[in-house]
């Protein structure tokens with residue numbers, strides 16, 4: 001039995017009123033929903049509220065899920081995204097703090113020992129800590145337009161494929177790819193600017209346009 | 222290759238799925254067009270930046286808050302009991318039909334279901350004698366359950382626990398039967414029969430298959446316990462009105478059994 005089938009059986013149990021199945025479904029998917037909300041809104045508090053809203057909506061509409069129209073994850077992501085768009089329109093929160101250092105949230109995990117060891121940057125005092133680095137990327141993400149932000153979140157953080165993203169965003173695949181390209185390049189430019197400012201203040205940048213210190217993690221697989 | 226085509230292939234190139242002639246033309250354009258080359262290296266950098274973001278941890282209580290907002294309680298644990306009871310009632314209703322093909326490993330579930338049903342019936346004033354006695358005979362259920370646990374668990378501790386449970390079940394059943402006015406008359410008649418069975422078991426006579434001596438299948442070290450328990454329960458049976466409530470049914474002892482049953486129910490249901 002594959003994941004889709006298992007999920008469908010779980011959904012069917014939920015629809016028949018099985019509260020245990022519902023709790024299992026919530027446990028299985030709340031992290032994914034929370035992360036989409038957190039990376040899109042930039043706020044842990046908003047993500048908390050919105051994740052609850054997503055699941056309340058899911059609870060009411062679960063009976064309308066049809067496995068033939070796509071995976072459950074795509075369906076749930078679409079629901080989350082629609083709610084985020086509503087939230088964005090309600091709050092008009094495109095004003096983001098200018099300082100990229102400001103977004104240091106408690107949710108960011110500090111670098112693991114393995115990451116530290118694998119890093120080609122040798123001296124810890126010269127190395128921009130992973131925690132700070134993540135906070136900077138997170139803050140830079142908030143500076144992207146919502147269209148570009150959601151595209152790179154779904155691709156690079158949620159690992160959805162282009163076809164699923166096209167379904168979630170209701171735009172053609174070509175448009176999805178174009179937004180991902182623009183989102184990535186814009187993010188890199190925002191961050192390289194920050195790093196150059198840091199470099200002039202004495203902290204060395206990891207290299208012009210080279211991205212973070214571990215370029216092996218994606219570019220050429 | 223045009224800039225637009227280069228851009229359209231960029232995601233594939235960064236995913237590492239570009240191959241053959243398309244890849245050659247892509248690399249060719251990258252080498253000769255500085256604008257596209259810069260765009261490519263920026264996109265690669267952006268992708269790497271995003272890859273450094275580790276998943277954020279949601280607040281610990283978020284699942285509980287969702288559960289409260291949807292089903293009105295922090296956890297569905299309480300509802301487990303509800304649905305389990307329902308499942309058992311369903312199984313009990315189907316028990317007479319399934320009896321011939323019933324596998325021993327289900328027997329304890331049925332025994333438990335029988336217990337809850339019989340309790341419900343006696344509280345409701347229904348005569349237990351109306352129920353098909355053969356299909357619900359506690360001895361059958363108990364023997365099957367015991368054999369199952371003997372076969373599936375090598376550990377005597379578990380075995381003993383379950384044994385205790387089954388005999389508690391059986392004695393409770395007798396108390397129930399004895400408390401019903403109609404069955405009081407039949408009780409003394411059935412008593413010698415039972416004792417006769419025990420004698421047969423002790424003499425290792427395996428004549429009647431319906432009364433197959435399950436004792437022989439018990440492991441040697443547990444044999445004494447079994448016989449003792451059986452004697453204990455049958456002596457209680459012999460004097461129905463002696464002290465009906467002498468050994469009150471122990472709910473607390475039953476709880477771990479119940480959770481074991483739950484896992485059995487889940488695995489088969």
Ligand SMILES: [Zn+2]
Nearest residue numbers: 223224254257
């Ligand atoms: Zn070009």
